[in-house]
Structures are given as structure tokens and as C-alpha cells.
Amino acid sequence: xxxQKINHILHQKLNIPICFSETTLQKVHKIIAxxxxxxxxxxxIPLLHIAQEELGGxxxxxxxxxxxxxxxxxxxxxxxxxxxxxxxxxxxVGKYVIEVCRTGPCAICGGEDxxxxxxxxxxxxxxxxxxxxxxxxxxVECLGACGYAPVMQINTEFYEHLTPAKIxxxxxDLRLNATNDKHSDKTWAxxxx
Amino acid sequence: MGRKILLxxxxxxxxxxxxxxxxxxxxFSVEKALKTMAPDxxxxxxxxxxxxxxxxxxxxxxxxxxFLDRKSNKPRYLVxxxxxxxxxxxxxxxxxxxxxxxLIEGMICSSFALGVNTAYIYIRGEFKYLxxxxxxxxxxxxxxxFLGKNILGTNFSLDMYVxxxxxxxxxxxxxxxxxxxxxxxxxxxxxxxxxxxxxxxxCPTVVNNVETLANVGYIVNFGGDAYASIGxxxxxxxxxISACGNxxxxxxxxxxxxxxxEDFIYKEEFCGGIKDKLELKAVVPGGSSVPxxxxxxxxxxxxxxxxxxxxxxxxxxxxxxxxxxxxxGFIVYDENACIVRNTWNFSRFYHHESCGQCxxxxxxxxxxxxxxxxxEHGHGNMKDIDLLVSIADxxxxxxxCPLGDAAAWPVASAIRHFREDFIFHVQYPEIVKNIKHGAxxxxxxxx
Ligand SMILES: Cc1cc2nc3c(=O)[nH]c(=O)nc-3n(C[C@H](O)[C@H](O)[C@H](O)COP(=O)(O)O)c2cc1C
Ligand code: FES
Numbered sequence: 047x048x049x050q051k052i053n054h055i056l057h058q059k060l061n062i063p064i065c066f067s068e069t070t071l072q073k074v075h076k077i078i079a080x081x082x083x084x085x086x087x088x089x090x091i092p093l094l095h096i097a098q099e100e101l102g103g104x105x106x107x108x109x110x111x112x113x114x115x116x117x118x119x120x121x122x123x124x125x126x127x128x129x130x131x132x133x134x135x136x137x138x139v140g141k142y143v144i145e146v147c148r149t150g151p152c153a154i155c156g157g158e159d160x161x162x163x164x165x166x167x168x169x170x171x172x173x174x175x176x177x178x179x180x181x182x183x184x185x186v187e188c189l190g191a192c193g194y195a196p197v198m199q200i201n202t203e204f205y206e207h208l209t210p211a212k213i214x215x216x217x218x219d220l221r222l223n224a225t226n227d228k229h230s231d232k233t234w235a236x237x238x239x
Numbered sequence: 240m241g242r243k244i245l246l247x248x249x250x251x252x253x254x255x256x257x258x259x260x261x262x263x264x265x266x267f268s269v270e271k272a273l274k275t276m277a278p279d280x281x282x283x284x285x286x287x288x289x290x291x292x293x294x295x296x297x298x299x300x301x302x303x304x305x306f307l308d309r310k311s312n313k314p315r316y317l318v319x320x321x322x323x324x325x326x327x328x329x330x331x332x333x334x335x336x337x338x339x340x341x342l343i344e345g346m347i348c349s350s351f352a353l354g355v356n357t358a359y360i361y362i363r364g365e366f367k368y369l370x371x372x373x374x375x376x377x378x379x380x381x382x383x384x385f386l387g388k389n390i391l392g393t394n395f396s397l398d399m400y401v402x403x404x405x406x407x408x409x410x411x412x413x414x415x416x417x418x419x420x421x422x423x424x425x426x427x428x429x430x431x432x433x434x435x436x437x438x439x440x441x442c443p444t445v446v447n448n449v450e451t452l453a454n455v456g457y458i459v460n461f462g463g464d465a466y467a468s469i470g471x472x473x474x475x476x477x478x479x480i481s482a483c484g485n486x487x488x489x490x491x492x493x494x495x496x497x498x499x500x501e502d503f504i505y506k507e508e509f510c511g512g513i514k515d516k517l518e519l520k521a522v523v524p525g526g527s528s529v530p531x532x533x534x535x536x537x538x539x540x541x542x543x544x545x546x547x548x549x550x551x552x553x554x555x556x557x558x559x560x561x562x563x564x565x566x567x568g569f570i571v572y573d574e575n576a577c578i579v580r581n582t583w584n585f586s587r588f589y590h591h592e593s594c595g596q597c598x599x600x601x602x603x604x605x606x607x608x609x610x611x612x613x614x615e616h617g618h619g620n621m622k623d624i625d626l627l628v629s630i631a632d633x634x635x636x637x638x639x640c641p642l643g644d645a646a647a648w649p650v651a652s653a654i655r656h657f658r659e660d661f662i663f664h665v666q667y668p669e670i671v672k673n674i675k676h677g678a679x680x681x682x683x684x685x686x
Contacts, residue, residue, distance in 0.1 A: 134406075
């Protein structure tokens with residue numbers, strides 16, 4: 047289940063109109079078609095990834111209700127799933143979510159120091175976001191990259207063989223790029239072309 | 240010794256692309272299967288090959304396939320398990336990243352054998368980058384007539400899709416995976432019924448690991464006997480081992496089953512020995528869920544024979560002195576590693592990942608984590624050690640899925656083999672509190 051301090055309390059519904067863009071909607075319908083007739087609920091997990099990425103960075107109740115509507119399922123079915131999986135956020139997070147692996151194989155190769163170093167450098171603790179809204183720090187369990195330890199992901203991109211010096215460079219790069227809003231990696235929807 | 244089945248071509252430039260893969264003999268097995276073999280013949284060859292599930296349990300693949308309910312009129316499904324979340328394991332992502340077409344090829348042959356027309360590849364959500372790689376490979380396969388309607392002009396049709404998870408170790412358990420694929424929380428189902436009878440959308444379903452399915456192309460091409468001639472005894476074929484921890488060459492290795500553990504740890508072409516010339520302390524050879532064993536018992540069995548990289552040899556001695564090949568996540572600990580800290584770390588992992596359905600697992604993993612935390616941080620007492628053993632004992636076998644066992648074994652085995660370390664932690668809290676666990680200084684100059 048999901049990481050510690052991530053807020054699992056659903057926020058109040060604001061009733062703001064929400065909709066995917068036309069291009070994304072086309073992708074969405076393509077994804078729904080991957081599953082048999084009547085089993086459109088199967089598309090829930092990929093759709094929540096796309097929604098989180100394209101509709102505000104986290105899953106607000108309004109966003110989740112929109113997805114429920116789209117898939118013709120009950121809102122509670124979406125909340126159940128959104129609260130179970132660790133990659134979904136129910137609350138605002140920073141532009142860059144830094145997820146540091148804390149599990150055994152990384153830990154014995156310096157993973158704990160990486161976490162300490164990031165906390166020191168960003169002046170935040172596990173689960174917190176920097177005041178400028180740029181970085182959220184979150185410890186996660188094994189990322190399936192143990193041979194390249196210590197490891198972290200930033201918005202699902204892998205960073206491996208970490209050292210303090212490398213982290214300095216990575217953070218500096220992200221700060222510089224934060225304004226031009228370019229993702230180096232493709233979005234979830236783009237991965238479906 | 241040393242033959243390769245899966246990674247033979249992995250270093251060929253652009254082997255990821257359909258054209259290069261095809262130019263090196265790729266998809267030949269699909270032509271052979273669809274045009275010259277009956278589905279049952281393929282199942283027969285897979286049975287003969289002795290191939291065993293590479294996801295961790297090592298169940299014979301051919302036998303599993305015969306359980307698939309072929310009498311019902313429902314559609315049948317093949318689901319590839321690419322959840323790969325077992326700490327220490329990172330082989331499937333390597334295979335999917337380097338050789339996506341090898342997996343697709345194996346899945347087409349398997350689907351044909353099983354009478355499946357829709358197949359899914361479930362990958363963990365953290366492997367978002369693989370979604371693009373796999374989707375591109377699948378698109379290429381469609382374009383070249385290896386997927387879709389009437390493949391190669393036969394009346395066999397197959398659609399294949401990739402489905403991402405969203406962060407949950409439990410979704411690697413096959414029934415939790417099916418729940419997740421249906422768009423639900425990853426709560427494992429009670430078995431029986433097994434997925435082979437009531438699986439995805441209540442239809443007959445085979446769930447196999449990535450590496451298992453990637454082997455099927457070879458078996459179709461060269462026959463079950465050829466496959467069985469590789470390896471040792473009942474451990475046929477090769478195995479991908481993902482080696483990590485305090486070794487010189489962490490990485491993914493394809494080994495022929497049967498080589499000695501000692502060679503695997505110390506030979507330059509494999510792990511290359513222990514980092515910084517330190518001594519070996521312990522090994523977890525099959526992912527975090529299998530018992531940890533000390534140096535003496537990983538290199539030699541209790542009866543003094545060389546321990547080999549096979550299902551049988553690693554398990555020899557049972558829980559007293561053996562361990563398991565599991566998923567092939569090979570974690571090596573040097574003399575400075577703190578076993579108590581590692582056990583606490585793993586307990587936290589299982590507590591965090593327990594789905595919460597079964598009380599023994601949900602509560603037991605939490606208590607183990609708490610008690611191990613206090614021992615590791617210098618607040619333990621002697622009774623805690625046996626209390627841990629008793630909790631582990633009460634979880635084991637009392638849960639819907641084997642996550643409970645997986646959480647209990649690391650604790651029980653750590654105490655069995657390293658009890659003195661736990662006692663030391665209780666006896667000398669002041670020393671324990673002041674131990675620095677960081678290892679970063681070692682990596683400062685590495686690239
Ligand atoms: C908690 C838990 C986690 C598991 N994780 C994985 C996994 O990540 N990948 C995998 O292939 N099998 C995993 N398994 C094993 C699967 O349940 C199943 O046995 C396997 O996918 C069957 O494929 P195979 O026979 O080809 O090994 C896990 C089992 C349990 C109990
Ligand atoms: S333990 Fe960190 S990636 Fe596996």
C-alpha cells in the first residue's frame with residue numbers, strides 16, 4: 047500500500063468542470079478498447095496515471111469522479127483504487143516527486159545516506175514538499191533496480207548509482223529546467239502511441 | 240556449462256527492433272508452431288523441457304498449462320507477470336528492455352498452445368519506461384503480421400496489450416494481479432478455484448512470469464529434450480540471476496543451472512567477489528522472501544557438499560540449513576552488514592506491502608517491524624527474540640496468499656542463523672545506538 051505521510055483523506059469536492067484534452071480522450075478510448083466489452087473498469091489504473099499527470103498532478107475528488115463517469119463505474123470504485131496504490135497522490139505534491147528507495151539491497155549500498163543527504167539539502171523530511179513547490183521527498187520500497195543501487199525515481203524516471211555529487215547535479219538541472227516545463231520523458235498517454 | 244538461451248543475442252545493436260530481431264532468427268518459433276505443430280504438441284514439449292516457473296515458486300510450467308480449463312466455452316487468457324517487485328529482483332525488466340520481442344515471441348507460441356486469443360503483459364507502474372518499449376514492439380509485431388487476425392495466414396488470432404500497475408508489491412501475487420488487471424485493489428483471492436479455472440474476468444487464465452514465457456520460443460524451436468539437456472537434473476535450462484548488494488559486479492547474469500554458488504559469487508565474469516575485499520557474511524539467494532543463510536551454508540550444504548545454483552541444491556537442508564532459488568534475486572552481504580537492521584528493513588517492507596485482508600499478516604508484520612525496530616535501536620530485551628520467532632510462526636501458513644510466509648521466513652531464518660547478533664543488540668544497546676550504518680563513503684569515487 048501507499049507510502050507513509052501521503053495524505054489519504056479525500057478532499058472536499060469543488061465541482062469544477064474537468065475534462066481531458068481531445069487528443070488524450072482519443073488515447074483513453076483506445077485504452078478502454080484493450081479490454082473486453084463491459085470490462086472497461088480494467089482501464090482504471092492506466093487512466094488514473096494519465097489523469098494524475100494531465101489534470102493537476104494529484105487525484106482530487108473532482109478528477110476521480112470524472113474518471114468514474116468516463117468509465118461508467120461508481121466513484122467509490124475509483125477511491126478504493128486510488129487509496130491502495132502508492133503511485134497515486136491524493137494531495138498536492140511538488141513538481142518533482144523524488145522517490146528514494148529504502149529497501150534492503152539499496153540500504154546496504156548507501157540508500158539511507160542518500161535519503162539523509164536529500165533531506166539535508168532540501169530542508170524537508172520524508173513526505174514533505176519544499177516551500178517553492180518544486181520538490182516532494184518520499185521514501186519508497188524496492189524499485190526493481192537493486193543492482194544499480196542506490197536508486198531513486200523522479201517522476202518515474204530512474205536515477206541510479208547515486209552519490210551526493212550526482213544528486214547536486216541532478217537537483218541543479220531540475221531547478222534550471224523547472225521553468226521551461228519540458229519533460230525529458232514521455233507522458234503516460236504518449237507511451238500508448 | 241555456460242550455455243545461454245535468453246541473453247545470447249542481447250548485445251546485438253538495436254536487437255530491440257523487429258527487423259534486427261527477425262534477422263537473427265526471431266519469430267521463427269511462431270512460424271514453426273503455427274504451421275507445423277498442434278497446440279497439444281507444444282504443451283508436450285514444454286512438459287518435456289522441465290521448464291519451471293521463474294517467478295519464484297518454480298512450479299512446472301507444462302503441468303500448469305494442462306490445468307487450464309479447456310472445456311468451458313469461455314474465452315481463455317494468458318497473463319504475463321512483469322510486476323517484479325521482490326526486493327533483489329531486477330531481471331524481468333532487463334529482459335523486457337533488451338529483448339521485448341523475445342517475450343512477445345514466447346507469448347505468441349504459448350497463446351497458440353493454450354488456445355488463447357487475448358494476452359496481457361502486466362508491468363509494475365514504476366516501469367513506466369517499459370510501457371513505451373513494449374508497446375512499440377507490439378505495434379511492430381502487429382505490422383509484420385505476427386499479432387492480430389489470422390497470424391501468418393492461419394486461423395489463429397491473437398491480441399496483446401500491456402497493462403501497468405501503480406505501485407504495490409502484492410500485485411505480483413497472481414490472483415492479486417488479476418484483481419489489479421480488473422481495475423481493483425490488489426487483494427489476493429482465495430484459492431481454489433485456481434486461475435486456470437476461474438481467472439481473469441472469471442475465465443480460465445494462465446499466469447506466467449516474463450522469463451518463463453521468454454523460454455518458450457527456444458523450446459518450440461529446438462524441442463523439450465534439447466532444453467532439458469541444459470542445466471542439472473530437475474533444474475533444467477538457464478536462469479537469470481540478478482545479483483546485488485556488496486559485490487564487485489552487480490547485474491543480471493544468465494547462468495546455466497548447476498554451477499556452484501562459490502563460482503557465481505567469486506568468479507570475475509559473475510559477481511566478481513565481495514566489494515572492498517571484505518569477507519562474505521550472508522546471502523539471500525532468491526529475493527527477500529527466501530531464508531537468509533550465512534557464508535558456511537551458502538557455499539556448502541550442512542552435509543558438506545558444494546552448494547549449487549539449482550532449485551534442489553539451494554533448498555537442501557530445508558528450513559534448518561537451506562534456502563531457495565526463488566526469483567533469482569541474489570543479495571550478498573559483507574562482514575559489515577548488520578543482519579538485525581536488514582531484518583528490520585525487510586519487515587517494514589512486508590508490513591508496508593501487506594494488503595491488509597488477513598489479520599495474521601496485517602498485524603503480525605506490524606508487530607515484527609516494531610519489535611525489530613526496538614532491538615535495532617537499542618531498546619530491545621531478550622524475550623523479544625523468541626517473541627519474534629513466535630509471531631513469524633503464527634503468520635506462516637495462516638494467510639490467504641504467501642505474502643505472510645514471505646514475511647515470516649526472513650525473520651525466522653535471520654534469528655536461526657544469526658541469533659548472537661540479536662543477543663548482542665540487546666546486551667549492548669549503547670554500542671548499537673552509535674553504529675554508523677551509512678555506506679556512501681564507499682561510493683563517493685565510483686561511477
Ligand atoms: C507476494 C508475492 C509476490 C509475487 N511477485 C511476483 C512477481 O513480481 N513476479 C512474478 O513473476 N511472480 C510473482 N509471484 C509469484 C506469482 O504468484 C506466480 O506464482 C507466478 O507469476 C507464476 O508464474 P511462473 O509459474 O511462470 O513463475 C509473487 C507471489 C507472491 C506470493
Ligand atoms: S532495493 Fe532499491 S531498487 Fe531494489
